[in-house]
Amino acid sequence: MSELEVTEEQRRYNEVAIKYAAKIHGARSALKASAQPVVDELFPSFNRTGLGVYREYERMGNRPVTEGLQVQADLQGVNFEHLGLTIGTVLHDIDLKQTLSSATIKLIRETLLERKVVFFRDQHLTEDEQVSFGRRFGELDAFPFGKPGDNPYILEINHDEQRPGTENNWHTDVTWMKKPSLGSIAQCVVVPPIGGSTLFADSYAAYLGLPPEMQARLQHISGINDYRFFLMGGGGGALPEDLAAEIKKEIAFGVSHPMLRTHPETGRTALYFNGGFLRHESLYDNRTGEALGVEKAKELVSFLQQQHGRPEYVCEFKWQPGSIAFWDNRAAQHYAASDYYPHKRVLRRVTVSGDRPYYNPAKK
Numbered sequence: 001m002s003e004l005e006v007t008e009e010q011r012r013y014n015e016v017a018i019k020y021a022a023k024i025h026g027a028r029s030a031l032k033a034s035a036q037p038v039v040d041e042l043f044p045s046f047n048r049t050g051l052g053v054y055r056e057y058e059r060m061g062n063r064p065v066t067e068g069l070q071v072q073a074d075l076q077g078v079n080f081e082h083l084g085l086t087i088g089t090v091l092h093d094i095d096l097k098q099t100l101s102s103a104t105i106k107l108i109r110e111t112l113l114e115r116k117v118v119f120f121r122d123q124h125l126t127e128d129e130q131v132s133f134g135r136r137f138g139e140l141d142a143f144p145f146g147k148p149g150d151n152p153y154i155l156e157i158n159h160d161e162q163r164p165g166t167e168n169n170w171h172t173d174v175t176w177m178k179k180p181s182l183g184s185i186a187q188c189v190v191v192p193p194i195g196g197s198t199l200f201a202d203s204y205a206a207y208l209g210l211p212p213e214m215q216a217r218l219q220h221i222s223g224i225n226d227y228r229f230f231l232m233g234g235g236g237g238a239l240p241e242d243l244a245a246e247i248k249k250e251i252a253f254g255v256s257h258p259m260l261r262t263h264p265e266t267g268r269t270a271l272y273f274n275g276g277f278l279r280h281e282s283l284y285d286n287r288t289g290e291a292l293g294v295e296k297a298k299e300l301v302s303f304l305q306q307q308h309g310r311p312e313y314v315c316e317f318k319w320q321p322g323s324i325a326f327w328d329n330r331a332a333q334h335y336a337a338s339d340y341y342p343h344k345r346v347l348r349r350v351t352v353s354g355d356r357p358y359y360n361p362a363k364k
Contacts, residue, residue, distance in 0.1 A: 028271070045211045049310045052209020056086045056202060059268075064089070065114050072107050084315030085270045086200040086312040087332060089115040096133055096324065097125045105136050112183065113266055117200045117315075117327035118332075122323040125187055127348065128149040134185050134350040135243070141174070141181055141351045145253065147231035149348060157347040165338030165345065166234070168199060169224070170308040173351065176227040178255050182287050182354035185326045186347045188319040191338035197318045197334045201308035202326060203270035207260065210271070210307070218259045218271075219361055221292070221300075224282035225274065226254045234276075254279075258286065258359040259304070267363045271330050275305050308333045319347075329354065 043051040044188075058285040060066075064082045073080060073091075081090040089111060094104065111118050125133065127149045134140050134153070142148070143155040186198075206217065227311075231244045239247075247268045261272035281298040284290060292300070306315075317325055327334060 006085045006265060025146055027308075034155050045213075048211060049211045049312045050209075052087060052205040052207070053202075053312045055208040056205040059204075059352035060086060060114070062256050065111065069107070069110050069114060069140065070109070072103070076107060077105060078104075078107060080111075083119075083146065083317065084200075084202070084204055087116045087313070088119070088200055088315030088317065089117075090119040090121065092121070094120060096120060096125060097129060100133075100136065102180070109137060112326060112328050113331075116202055116204075116332040117317075117325060119317055119326075120324040121320060122322045123324050125324070127154045128236075130154065130324075130348060131350055137352045138182060139193065139353040141348075141353050142193075143174075143233075143351065144247070145227065153350050155349045155351075156359060158344075159338075159341075159346075160341035160344040162343045163337060165196075168338040169276065170305065170335050171274045171276055172203070172272065172333050173274075174277075174329075175225045175257060175272075176253075176255065176277045179251055179356050180257075180349035180354050181329050183326060183330075183352045184330050184349055185324065185352070187345050188321060188323045188345075188348040190346035191319050191321055191345050192345045194343075194344035195337060195340035196343075196345045197316050197337050198325065199314050199337065200318050200325075201310075201333045202337070203272065203308065203312040203333055204268050205313050206307045206310075207229075207269050209273040209310070209313070214333055219359065220285050220287050221283050222256050222258045222286040223273065223284070224256055224279045225277040225298075226279065227251070227277065229276050230254075256286075257357045259283070260359045261357045262360040262363045264355060266331070267360075268331070269359070269364055271304065271307060272330075272357060273301075275301060309335070319345075330357075 026246065039054070040051065053331070065080065077093055079092040081092060083089065091111065108118060128151055130150050133155045139151045142153050147156045147158065148154060149156050231239050231247070244348065257272065259271070259273055259350050261270050262268070263270060278301065280298050280301045281294040283292045284299060285292070
């Protein structure tokens, strides 16, 4: 086929494409004008991510924080810097090294509930100061599977040339516990020269963005979680069998949690699981106790593991020395980017005690 013939064929194609583009647009415009569209129907079942964000923001009053919370911040001279539409806010002009008033603690807690994760800059807390700050929000949980700091409630998260970062997966913390933590408070001590951000995803919006049939299906599904990851070497080397057996006697090994979780303070539904601690074949109908079966369970988990990573649900926090992140494990998942090897990155974390997850279908 000659170059001239190809050009003529292309010209003819463009004539047809332009003609039908106008006709198709006209037909669609007429269809839209004939009826008020239902928002849910504008999103195809296979891509409802934008709808999830829209529904969560709508539920937030179509503003980053409620008017009452903004008034509290203004009265205390605190400035908000919102990182995502529905998730993530930096609180400026708060010094966490000072004794905080009950009003300031109330402001931080309410911002956490509305924004799922809050951040602070340039704090440089000592271990004891970080623990004391955490205790303002409840009792603390020590962590048995990592290096403790000088204060036993501190978990040191150290990565360098010999220990690459491994938290680069979407997760919520310690779902192997009967009562997983309310939230985690991490402070960055050593920042790599580039990279090392942590991303946070809105678990409410991730739930709202699921197809309706999937939302309905998950209402009655629970799964078993355990900490075998740490026993088998996830924390830096497989543990001796006798020590692993001793731990299992002291700390429950295998606890059931629902795949949807009702937040005990906001009443909202979140997509809730940790793929690293959930036994992927363990899913069952919590009304009957009947197992889903290995293939169906793994297929479902594989689908759900893709949900939090959609950029529409996510905000990114770039660490600086002295930065602090406080995230609500009941409403968000996080992902620590491991893009800084072989450089060093050190965080210190405390976790605030939580309660047993449950799902109430009367709440949304």
